[in-house]
Amino acid sequence: MRKFLTPLCIFFIAFTFAQTKKYQSLLWEISGNGLSKKSYMYGTMHVSERVSYHLSDAFFTHLLQADFIANESEPSTWSDLNDLFGNQGFNFGSSKLYRSFYQKPMDKRALYRHFRNENFSMDNLLFRTNAFRKDYQEETYLDMFIYQTGKKYRKKTVGLEDAKESMALILNIDYEDQRPNEENMQKLAKLLKGKMPGEAMVDFYREKDLDMLDSLSIMSSPASYLENMLFKRNEIMTKSMDSIMKKGSLFAAVGAAHLPGNRGMIEMLRKKGYTVTPVFDDYTDKGKKAKKTIEELFIAPELKEFASEDQMIQVPAFSMVLPQGSDYNSPDLTNGGYLNIKRSPLWKALQKNKAISFEKTLDSLFFENIPGDILEKKLTQENGNWVYEIQNKTKTGNFQRHRFYVTPLEIISVSLVGTNTYATKLENQIFPKIQLAKPTNDWKKFTPYHQKFSIQTPNYQVVYGNRAPSAHPETITLLAHLPQDQSFYFLLEKISDDVYQLENTSFELHRIQEEFLLQYDVKNNKEIVDENSKMLWTKSEIYGQTTYLKTVVNGANYYLLGCVGCNESNAKNFLGSFQLTDSSALDSQNSLWKNDAGQYTIQIPKKQNEVYFLKESKKSQANGKSKKTNHFKSNQTNAVFTGTNGEKVHVWSYEYHPYEYEKSKDSILERFRKSFISSEISEETEIEGLTPEMIPDFLQAAEFASNTGQRGYYGSKKAGPIMSNWDKALNLENKETFGKKYQLVQEKKTEISNPEGLIYEAQLQHPDSENAIQIKWVITDGMHYTLKSLVPKNQPEKAGFAQQVMQSFQPLVFTKKQSLFEPKLSQFLEDIQSEHDSIRYSALQSARYLNIDKNEWQLVQEWINNWEEEEDALDAMEIILEKIAAISDKASLQLSSKIYLREDLPPSIQFAILKGLAKQKNKDACLLIRQLMLQDLPISDDASMIDQLFEIFEENIEYSALLMPAIFQFYSIPEYHEPILNFTKKLLENDKLTPKQLKSYQKMLLTNAKLEYKRVRSWKLGQQRSDYYDASDAPEVCSYLFGFMHLLEAFKKDKEVAVLWEKIRNLSIREVTIEMYALESKKGNVSKNWEKELLENPETQFAITYLMAKNKKLDISEIPGTEMDMAISAIYLFDLLEAEKVQMQFLEEKSKTVGNQKIRFFFFKGIKDNSEDIYYENFPILFSIGFVENSKGELQYQSFYSGLQKQLVDEDDLPWLMQEIMDKSIHENKKRTSFGKIKNNFGMMDGFYMD
Template sequence: MRSFFFLHFSFHSLKLPNSENSADFEEDTYLDLHIFQAGKKLGKKICGVEDFDGSMQLVKEAYSDAAKEKTKKERSYDIDEALSFQHMEEAYRTGNLDLLDTINKVNSRSAAFDEKFLYKRNEIQANSIDSILKKGAALFVGVGAAHLPGERGVIEMLRKMGYTLRPIKMRERDSYHKDAIEKMRVPVQFAKQTSEDGFFSVNIPGKLYSFGKSYTGADMQQYADMMNGSYYMVTRLFTNAAIIGHDEALVERKIDSVLYENIPGKILTKKPIIKNGYKGFEITNRTRRGDFQRYNIFVTPFEILVFKMSGNGDYVKLGTEAAQFFNSIQLKEFKPEWKKFRPAHGGFEVEMPHEPLTIANENMVYGAYDAATKTAFEILRTDIHNYAFLEEDSFDLNLMEESFASSDFVQRQLSQQASMVNGYPALDVRYKFKDSSVALVRFLINGPRYYTLVAKSGTENRSMQQFVHSFQIKPFVYSDAKKETDTALFYTVKTPVALYKKQKLAMYPEGNFYGGYDGNDADDSLVDNGKYIDRIVSNDSTGEKIYVSFYKNSRYFYNTEKDKRSDSLDLDDEWVIRKKKIDTLADKTVVSEYEFGSKKSSRLLKAKGIEKNGFGYQLQTEIDTISAPSSFITGFFQSFTPVDTVKGIDIKKKKTDLFFSQLFSADTMLHKTALKNVHNVVMDSSDFSMLKKGIQFLGWKEKKYLDVKKDFIGKLSSMPTKAAADYLKELYYQAGDTLDLQYAALEVLLRQKTEYAYKTFAEIMENDPPVLDLNTSTASYARRGRFSMDAMDTSTDYNYMNGSFMDDLSDTLQLTAGIFKNLLPLINLNDYEQPVMDLAATLLDSSMIEAKAYEVY
């Protein structure tokens, strides 16, 4: 439950931010907006010389290109102080474009970044200006100063197009013109807007846009009147006051205590107001900069609402806009009439004293207050989706109770009783609160939805029982399903829930940040680890979610487990398979459907897998054993159809022929592709001769030669033959004093796990052990990905080589015991003393050797 500790921070977030560091040249607005406002106030037509989305895409590409660039300039600390970034501001203010251009070039670290971020945008801006002028229109245009100078700047581009350009200096009277324009007001048209839950309505000259939830949990919405430099804001802060025992008067006192600290500038007037029966404050203040602002703050049993208007100078004080805004505020009045309530999206039904206030934050909250009996009612729905395990119902119910009982307003528990409500597991608890009130609380589990019902009053009354016992789970209500296509995961489906939610435009590329990341090896794009993409399709109102994933195996993938179906399961004793259906279609597509349960849980994991030719899909969701799945879940699972454009591979066919043909190809790109994918190729003893040829084919000309050769040597671990062991011994001695290659040969010998390989290892260690660098950690990964229905996940096998070959002796102790006497003399070498002692202790603990085996040492 949210406490009033957050109230202070919520009001703090309402202040208009002003930077002290920029106060010496801070204007009422930034230059771009001033130009826009001047045009609007003078009745001019407004257009852009850059498309916003296109510009952001170019900026994103600029960061990405810079991260990949191999010839970035190193930062120099010998630059003339006059050309440092600190002097850029001065060049901008004085209009010195040549100096501005020089500073940019001297401090630039990436030509690739400048190409997209600066020069490509210069071309777009110049071409747009040219297009507008060719239509015969007079044009006043503002572009960033850095775009103007240089051979590839907007000025020179326009001159090359045949235009004549000359500078215009600021004159003394220009400031008077500026002041005159700022005093002009652009007329605005107000229209009524109503909140999503219908609790408030207000007239505003534009659409309210949500900021999303702030760090305090406040829901902030704003409309910015860019033409007049003003803004309108509505903020809702969930307090839960009726439940936690804070009456209206206490909430008002708490608000009053934080006003003077958090209202910017000086409060000029403050008076009490009442709107539709809700009390509050009306405040007028003037900021340090001289801007007038107005607030209306209202208190309800479950939240605080703050209506705010701000503008430059006396915009809020003069004119009729503020009056239109504040006088139009309407708050919903609830008539005290007990009735059944069911949300528009369904899910449950309950009797409440009036239609509840609905608050969607991290949980869904439905609150009502009966003023006659001073009883508060609340339904809290928390959605927690698990795709890997199902907890016992009793454990989760007790956890819910423990969490609620730890709230600051709870004094103690009075009674507790576990029950089943229409088949759903529940826990009924009575509490004494610290304000001397009592509460009836029911915790109930419905699949991934955890309900907490609270009825609280000074003394227990009949309406509290009426509320708790009237609660019933009902089906969700969805609109008609529509066919949608997911182009990223390659499927179509009929669903009432949109597959894609509108995303914020990102300026930075994922994983690449210019200046902080050097980018990957250019050849890394040749790595084929296959593809894995997942997404969650969800409905915010119902909380239902479906996890969807698509995978496509690497072209080098080969399934060595010929007798194991991809839909085979390996489940522990806690799981119960309640449904299993496997179909093989005419085109050899395997469709697997499962419902996994647990012995002490009312919940189910519903899963579906589709596999064909090395690619496939997984669908997962959590439901319950009592009620049928919703139309959304049922329809999604039934109508899910892969598109027919995805081409797979034959996973039953070895890919070593493909790999070696690329490795020995005269085509440089194919050769590089093979080097980058050796870890993806599954080999066996039949490939020994070709692998040996490949290792001999490698030379120092290869990029990262040592890493590449270690990867190739690592493939010998899957060839447990005498010939392979002998070749590893040969490679060891060929390596000379190159420790990385010596370690790799020894490690792979032990990975072969044959008696002959271990004896070969022992022979090397007896005659010519390498210097042991205990700090060495050269990691190499070999990966094979395969689809598994185990917990409906994609499994990955790793062959990890870290250069610490002595660690591998602990993996197969029976073989190690056979050569331990050959290794014991190494204890006399400082490098090997501790590893050999540790190995002896492991063998002794496992009863593989006796103490007398090393007494002499």
């Protein structure tokens, strides 16, 4: 029977497809319903591949006869989308803000972009071709060909939909649910017959089989995608066609997928009363001739005068001009060509070699980088600018025309690109009319569009980022030139978006200048001209030129101004004229935006935040890979709103989970306040929507993510037991976190009634910062909101945008089944017993949100008494029982004990109870843990359960020490082996356990220690036989042995232990030796001969000296060897070097004052025997070690810093590499800082030609 059904089903499917095919053409005629003229609709593919050009004679006949030509949207309106999604790229959070001010002089590589006229935006708009497939593609995609035909034949071109409206539909597709249903997936597999979906789509289109295209779309796409991408747009476009066709004949080009199906445009038109029939015809010479005629037809475009915002360049351009950074693209939509303008600043004043000739360098690049053959090249001078005229012909037969300007401030290129002779037809209408601003010695006042400042500058200037009005506000870069003395002026503006950290403003003012000057070989020897809390004005010298710099910080806005080669008078005229101004009036016309998912409304500038208005706010529906859905969810949203001046307001919303319980609004507020003014929760954890229950998990995940494994044994301030107090000695601790110096001021609490809730407003301030974080926090019954913005401290008049937006914020009335301020256990218990699977499943998946109140104990006990184990509820029970056990109460102890000792209780639940008890952090709970483990020790094949339990023990050794030595008996159980060993080691290190307590386990420990010794010895022998020895492996290999050493050290008087101890000593592994010495010296029983031997060994000298000083066994003045010897020994240790395998050469000692302390660094050049890597073999490396000096001028070896190794490519870089290492040792915790000098892209070979 089964054998009969299978072929029958296949036949039925094939028969069904064959019988229902009714869309077998791409061209459709529309008539009837009162139309005076017939109209036509064609299904396109939006590509230039030839598969989309299987046309017909009828196609061209009806296209040329139509009164109206329609595309999905009118291409001339696509510039709106360019503005909508343009790049911002100017905001900096806490990361590397100061680096953004670096400006490297033009190098040869930066010139290459002026020869690359192809760019994504123009190709996507005009051509959609691929350089590697040109021979298999048409000149443009079919939709654009149809549009251009309409333009060339003076027809009315229209869009069937608004580009932004269609983009809104696309933005609102539910991208969280993009998997088709299983039934469709099975059908799709049969439909594809082994092909990829893209390949099948092309085949169906080539065959003009819209039925199969429709089936492919339906089966391969989820419902939300089809609804927004096809069906809703079909309705819009059909409605437009209905309107247009009544005015005249229409030829409409839409994607082929829009035509077929019950909700396709063909059927929609039929439902409106139109007769829609397929048109079949051949593609003969007639049609091919028509195509060629259309392609060759040139219609002179209308040109209009275009000027850059700074008026530096004026050029005739087409009607559409698309800005792209500092560049402009102007497409000729009718003829398929475009004008490209590129601008690149020279920063010539910062060039070290003044003999560089930019025009000669440019000339040297033409031969290799101008496509095809150069037909004409001419060099002239115009108003002091060098000008190159270039005409060329590509290998594909396309003529191009270029002009390159080398001005005192920038290189400008203007290129006219198109097919065939396009450029030759327009070049004389464009290039002779290009005008550039002429250099003068005049000055003028400059105020940017965003109105945040004004300044007097030389009249001859270049300004980037001053477009108005802009959907994506840019920061200003201003460059100016004064011909009379060849002086150079600049202003750089940056915006910080950091609403987590407040930095010392004085440090920032100086640091921005220091990092900037470092790039030009200027040491930190600037002369302060003027300084206040928000401004620093200095004088220095760059490559022999007098240089004045000024930094200004004002809320989110950072400025660096400078003049190079200017006299004092002009410096004052420029820098002294800089004035901050109020720009809040720009945002006076805000629009109301409603966040349905976040449950609030807010007034924001529409142009700068239009994506929010187009995209509907929806609650997340994602449910991972689970086939079931958790209907009980919390929900959080995060929005960043931009003002016209580029400043930001962050808004977080959090909808509480139905099971979350809070005691009061004030208790939530107090926790919120503490998150800012305490050092416990820093930037990474101050994430809106994290509930108190979720924070420990988040912290644990963050810690795990940053763990470097065994490499953590070593660091710049650590090597096993050798721990530096560098930060403490230099007072560098807690400078970059929300420490106790942060304070909340201007606090204001307001009760609200609709909805009922509480509003809290404040400024987060730091005494050393002139900035502040403006905060507004709102709590209602079921929601909380946080608004933040970086603003000037105590200057509300300069925080206009933040003030406006925050004041307009309004939470919506939000109703929940049960109040946030009511305990939820009863509701949870009711839900898990529900007859509805969806409710029960959702409840079990939400157990972690429960907060169990002591007042619910009777309910808890009743539930526990009636609780029966159910497999699907196991995870939820673990969570709940851990929460119960964590409550510090006698009833909790009794209940936890009762549950734990149930017969055949799953181990996961036992572990959950033990973890909960451990979290109580008190004596009674730890004693109960010991009792329960002794009565019934849980075992699991999941090692993480045991590891997690012992991690909690190690976090609370004050009380968990009570577990020992009782639970040490479980050490012999393999699953408990390593956790107990590590736990015991920590207790011994902290004097929470005495060796005497472990005496009864000595024999078992010795047996296992011998085995571990053999493993390590085997590894050591294998390394000795190997050609390459990696010393960095030792900490990981020996870590387990370290644990045994800690446990056995007290039993060395035992003969067997003593023998093993000496064997371990004789391994001669540096890390083992140091660990052993640390253990013995702590107890004061180190052999003097061995100690002397280690002090004379350069690989251990520093570590032993450190430990002797730590244990106060040695006065600093009695330390053997010189400071140089100690420095080399420290480098051997921290850089994982073997003395006999590295050639070390002392280079220099450098010192620096930090606060009232002095640090001294020793620098060495070494060559490592690194035979494993041929490339780096015999490659010189810079090694370094630094120490803090005491008041006597002696090195404090307990205060050290090991700098990162630096490869020495160029000996000339040594001074800057040394400075970088020392700088990093002081400021590495400051997140906005960068270190070192950025090399020229070409190193020593910058590729420039000299005069």
